[in-house]
Amino acid sequence: MSGTVADIPAASFPPARSTRAATRFLRHRLAVAGVVVVVLLIAACAIGPMLSPYGPLTIDLRRRFQAPLAGPHWLGSDQLGRDLLVRLLMAGRISLTVGFVAMGISTAVGVLVGLLAGFYRGWIGTALMRLVDAVLCFPSIFLLLTLAALVSPSLATITLIIALTAWMEVARVVQGQVIALRERDFAVAAEAIGASDGYIMLRELLPNIMAPIIVAATLNVARAILAESYISYLGYGIQPPTASWGNMLNNAQEYLESAPWLALLPGAVITLAVTSFNFIGDGLRDALDPRGDRSA
């Protein structure tokens, strides 16, 4: 046949999409810094407390309100003489766990709702998107506090509450993308083949919208950490003596003038974590943007 195509040397192809995305991500300095900070934070929270001579609940009334760098406690101690560094790291375990788990749940719910709403555009889709709009109508902080006041606070319930107030954005993103992609020829092709709805949604469409989902999920971690801090700061969240970044702030209120480091340090860590995740999200958005791909 005259049109037979000879084998093409593999070297003539542009590098795969994933490598190019990685290259673009690495060019985004703030995002890379964000990754470094997050990795260091996680490592410190995981390992740090084991290396310290102090326990998070070890009370030492002789060394109350030690200022940072002014004694054996590197970052100082609180009103009960507990080591602030260890407490920050232990609180980090809680806050980061809440952040990641809430992100996981909210993303899963959001993807599911978005896929169904985008794919079945009849009454199912309309009903689902009205639900999204309805939940979005409430300011999320009120929703959070209302729910938190109704249930008995624990790590699991707090995580769930935060997740339930954060899935709508993902659902919206996914729904929009699915509506656009459904009209694309490859989705029509799958339909023409006779593939089932589930196959089209999960195998054909979902892989093509991973990029915005990943970005939204990353930003959701930041949001969940912040939400946990709000609730715990207001006293509805993680209950003492278990430390979280939020309830450490709450605890520090009374000593703002006498021991400002008790508020400043948790505040700084929250800011650090949240901005890092936001920078990572920005970096991912730029890196995964298909418009950066010429051949896409």
Added chain:
Amino acid sequence: MTDPLVRVRGLSKWYPLPRRGLFRPREQLRALDGVSFDIRRGEVLGLVGESGSGKTTVGRTLMRLTEPTRGTIQFRGQDITHLPRRELRPVRRHMQLVFQDPYGSLNPRMSVERILSTPLLVHEPALSPRQRRRRVEEALDLVGLFPGAADRYPHEFSGGQRQRIGIARALIAGPELLVADEPVSALDVSVQAQVVNLLLDLRARLGLTVLFVAHDLAVVGTISDRVAVMYLGRIVELADTAALFTGPRHPYTEALFSAVPTIDPAARRRRILLQGDVPSPVSPPSGCTFRTRCPYAQSRCADEPPDLREVSPGHWKACVRDDLALAAPISAPILQPTQAD
């Protein structure tokens, strides 16, 4: 005479437009307005028309990818117009679609093997992975690609190669009917000829029945046994290819032929320039929809939409004027020995 593979009767697709006022009636965009035709087993039926003629909608509707507003579709003797999706699935195996856009029609996140395996997973779930792989490689060979292509991703291929992959996907489950929707119009000229040849070869080898949708008259003439010409959602003329090209009977067909630029200086001829644009399919003219641009229109053309009627054996047209001597792009061969076949 055997039954046709496809029988379409009075097929219409109207899209409701958003209301423009509370008390105004909802307007309808008539993408397809009462189209009837047969596709005989083993033939290539060409469907030509300009943008907005509804030719793509015909293909999509007859495959039930778009729900028809009115009319019936029979496929292999079975009425599939209102078949529920579950019962449609086994039918889909026998009708497949090739797309215009070689970039959008292949999922960029899937390897070629995955893309070609999908029809097999749906219609032949009993196949083992090894058997599937073999079928994928056979299909690639069929369309002139090397077996190693299975492990690559769509972005690694040129437009022509992607179109071959799209054809392989359509053929892998062994369909009887292929709806080719502008399969070569996005390709470079030199590659376009390769894909046309491939379709010709495959059709001869596999005995395919093809609905070939295109706007390029020369390409349609090369590949089709019969050609239907569409204008504003209707078929205005339908005839054997040679008969249509040597003696068009509808003024629109004549104008369409005359507008095709040609490199053949002998074929250079007086051009019939149509005035104005295609009217809006939301409010088409009364009577014959072509009358507003037709150089031969008379007052009676505004009365009734002309029926598609047989004016000579196998030659159908929807025009009331039988007194016209229309120009043909090519003259009939004078006892030319048949070179083809």
Added chain:
Amino acid sequence: MPLSETGDLLRVEGLTVRFGAVPAIEDVSFALRPGETLAIVGESSSGKSVTALALMRLLDPRACSVSGRALLRGPDGRETDLLALPERAMADLRGRALGMIFQEPMTSLNPVHTVGRQISESLIRHERLSPRAAAARAVDLLAEVGIPEPARRASAFPHQLSGGMRQRATIAIALACRPRILIADEPTTALDVTIQAQILDLLHRLQQETGMAVVFITHNLGVVAEIADRVVVMYAGQVVEDAPVAALLEHPAMPYTAGLMRSVPRLDAALHTGRRLLAIPGNVPDPRQRPAGCTFHPRCGHARPDPCLRARPALEWAAPDHRVRCARWQEIAA
């Protein structure tokens, strides 16, 4: 040789554009006479559009490097090199001496301004007309390009016009200041054949009336045959043939040109339906991976290891008015 002696209006010499290390076009040269229609024909990645954009200086200078010369003869007989002109002077020339229209009219029309305003803007800027005079002239121009009810259409926004009407409007904008050269980049590719015929007819008529020269970029040989006086065939970033249209269509010297002409389906194929077309095998090479030697040799039936793989053939004179880039054109012609 100065342009005044050759009678050329525009002469392009050694035009090369690189995007990083990737050469989009290499050593492109051609000449345009006053009132002539020059068709640049080629497939995707042949470099035909890059050539036009380079001439108009519309390529982003940060993304690519442009070298070579493009000499334009002014009304006073003075020569200017478009590629060496300061940006301000070029911007002035762009509206006045050089007009350009694109494949997709929406890319050159501003969606938030009325068509009339977009035409009059250029008149106010380049011809220093008063707003009132410019608006009146805009309506005249719309009438000239065959837009019905021009006064009403002048106040229409681009999205309110059909594809054919939009292309007419962009032609009106390009012609507002009576350019001496119109560069048309695939202006009819997005249009239906009956509308394409209208636009080709319009361009032909306007050219007769104004005497402007046209550089018409297209992939469609049929369109070339209808409108061109002279044809430049490009393949893989190079000019491979350059000849008057009749000579090129009757005696193509470069195997690529001949193959391209054979592979175009013709209407008379309808008499023997099902006969295979004479396709050119293989694919257009990726600009990053152009073959050594003659860039066409992997697809060429006449290719021989020597000389076709040895070196890039030079553009040779096959006749006083006919250039060809093929090392074996004499043998093939014989």
